[in-house]
Amino acid sequence: MSQRLQNQDIVRAPAPAAVIIETARHTAGLAVQDGRDVQFFASHTLFQALDGQRFRSVRAVERAVSSLEAALADQRRTRDSRGQIWRSWEGPTSPGQPEAA
Numbered sequence: 001m002s003q004r005l006q007n008q009d010i011v012r013a014p015a016p017a018a019v020i021i022e023t024a025r026h027t028a029g030l031a032v033q034d035g036r037d038v039q040f041f042a043s044h045t046l047f048q049a050l051d052g053q054r055f056r057s058v059r060a061v062e063r064a065v066s067s068l069e070a071a072l073a074d075q076r077r078t079r080d081s082r083g084q085i086w087r088s089w090e091g092p093t094s095p096g097q098p099e100a101a
Contacts, residue, residue, distance in 0.1 A: 023065060023066065028043065029042040038054065039055075040054075
């Protein structure tokens with residue numbers, strides 16, 4: 001019985017009220033616990049499309065931010081006349097990359 005009382009005496013730390021959402025390249029914004037939902041506040045212009053949206057969890061916010069970043073990265077890719085994809089911010093220094101015109 002004493003062990004049962006000891007387990008009840010354990011105080012758990014509350015979940016954080018706000019979490020910073022980051023990607024490999026950007027600080028996307030804040031995920032703020034709002035009752036049962038998590039609301040996202042964008043801190044970078046790339047993620048303004050998600051600003052103010054509510055999600056079920058912080059993980060759902062992270063997935064949405066990653067998906068949006070990947071979609072934006074795909075838009076930045078271009079194809080040369082042979083149909084090869086290259087990113088405009090990468091120079092022709094990589095072997096096998098077509099040169100930018």
